[in-house]
Amino acid sequence: MFRQFRSAVAAALSDALADLGYPTDDLGIEDPPDGVDATLASSVAFRLASEAGAPPPQVAAEVAEAVDVAATEYLARVETNGPYVNFLVDDAYLADTLDAARDDEYGRLPPNGESVVVEHTSANPTGPVHVGRARNPIIGDAIANAVDYAGYDVDRHYYVNDAGRQMAIFTWAYETFDESELPEPAREKDDYDLVRYYRKGNEVLESGDEETVEAAEAEVASILQGLESGDEETYERVGEVVDTVLAGMEESLARLPAAFDEFVKETRFIRDGSSDEVAERLKDLEESVIEEGAWQVDLSEYGYEKKLVFLRSDGTSLYTTRDLAHHEWKFENYDRAVTVLGEDHKLQAGQLGAALDLLGNDTDRLESTFYSYVNLPEGKMSTRAGTAVNLDDLLDEAIDRAREEVERRMDDRIRDDDLAAEDVDRIARQVGIGAVRYDIVSKQPTKSITFEWDRALDFEAQSAPYVQYVHARCCGIVDEAGEEGLAPDAAVDPETLSTPEERDLLKVVARFPAVVEGAAEDLEPHRVATYTREFAETFNAFYRECPVLTADDEATREARLALVAAARHTVANALDVLGVEAPESM
RNA sequence: GGGCGUGUGGCCAAGCGGAUACGGCGAGCGGUUCCUAACCGCUAGAUCGCGGGUUCGAAUCCCGUCACGCCCGCCA
Known part of the structure; x- marks a missing residue:
């Protein structure tokens, strides 16, 4: 929904500026910083100030006033904060996001008819x-x-x-x-x-x-x-x-x-x-x-x-x-x-x-x-000289270390889902290889990397397992709900999702297709990795504050379950873009 | 010598013209009878290599400079 909202805001802002007689070549649309409740913002007021002969905050107010809120899809209201014009989304934005993300293919953009060869x-x-x-x-x-x-x-x-x-x-x-x-x-x-x-x-x-x-x-x-x-x-x-x-x-x-x-x-x-x-x-x-x-x-x-x-x-x-x-x-x-x-x-x-x-x-x-x-810390890797660390060895070591982690955590595991030997193998492989991939794909390619085992195979925060864990948590909730006969597809009134954590999570879910679009356009997959990290942080806040299965009332339970399903599809597909597997349990 | 790239807290690192520079590791403190603690909260830590400039505004753009990497083959 973010993509639709973005173009709707751009059109509305452009119209507003034109009505006021201002140039519309630079709308100054940007993402507001953390802690601001808006989904998009504009800094046009700075540029218009000299032409308008008024200070930026005054111009911002004038522009905000001129935006046709009612005619703009997903726009609840326009506010100003000093020189900034902030655009806030309405409930339909969140409702449509929740609806779109019910699809387990969420994040895929429609076919555009163009072919690409990636060598x-x-x-x-x-x-x-x-x-x-x-x-x-x-x-x-x-x-x-x-x-x-x-x-x-x-x-x-x-x-x-x-x-x-x-x-x-x-x-x-x-x-x-x-x-x-x-x-x-x-x-x-x-x-x-x-x-x-x-x-x-x-x-x-x-x-x-x-x-x-x-x-x-x-x-x-x-x-x-x-x-x-x-x-x-x-x-x-x-x-x-x-x-x-x-x-x-x-x-x-x-x-x-x-x-x-x-x-x-x-x-x-x-x-x-x-x-x-x-x-x-x-x-x-x-x-x-x-x-x-x-x-x-x-x-x-x-x-x-x-x-x-x-x-x-x-x-x-x-x-x-x-x-x-x-x-x-x-x-x-x-x-x-x-x-x-x-x-x-x-x-x-x-x-x-x-x-x-x-x-x-x-x-x-x-x-x-x-x-x-x-x-390597001691220099370049060379096939001819035999000084290289082979990919096979790295992956083997990653899997071995991941297996040790799985086994170490078995003892103080709360969830009684009895991991079988094949589950341990599966998790070790998914986590080990995922960690290697994520470590590499999450960094800007132009930056140099010095290979160190411990750094490449860190399974804690800001790594594949951190994100994979979010997916496993989602799956755990959905599975358990299923055992209670609850499916995540009940009709949901989005107004039920009223806490900041629920709304923040939906807003992050809404951005995913735009992240895919940008990463593809600029050939920068690390942006998807950055997104997964932010996604995981937002999800964990939700997880902490909003019980799903033990929610106070039935409507909240169903709404949160639908949100978890949406989150699950989002994180699964984000990991899929990165080529990292999404474990259903770990 | 010339060209390209990189330089952000002790370490890793996002941001690449706009609101208080996003996070992680490491350090200190705290959290589990409750959907998986591979989790979460709090504290400390940054003159964004350095010097100029452009701009209402610069980590971000320009010039210079330093450090590191890559390239400058009738190799691939």
């Missing part, structure tokens, strides 16, 4: 997924969820870099070394198995004797050449390594869970000729030149000093050339394209956008969001 993770298939890049699937999946909730038709893609030098090295190493030369794998899993070859290969290339390195480089070059020239046998050789490692990575990512609709291989754009076709079109641009045998495009009009090379002097394409073809393919199939990238790809992404623009694409349809890597 995320896209880590090179060189070995197990590690925590340094774990922000990518977690943020990417949450962005995709938010965009999905906001009404878009979403596909989730993982772009597989299967055509680069790293994969050529990997393939050579895999075919060259024998298992007996390698250490034991950290896990019985294909990605852990194969990464040993990759590490060994890099080790040899770095410090092997000259002759070995020379032979290896020749083999690597031949693999790259084979890929470039469309040699089927080479694709098969590289493909075996890529697919095997990727399957292992996919399995780890699925634990988050982060699932993909499609793994799009880079070699696809070599094989279908689109990479060559892009290169030909680039050559025709007046910004393109050959320097030292290599084709390059001048992007200085976009602010890039150095020219972008798109064909090597030996005529082969580069990563960016293929990525251009990849993105034109996205434009052909989707209305919008979103990419989640590490901050080290910022320059490359900018150049990609510039080149796409030169090629005649509408680059407004392309958006990128960047995150900084998770580092």
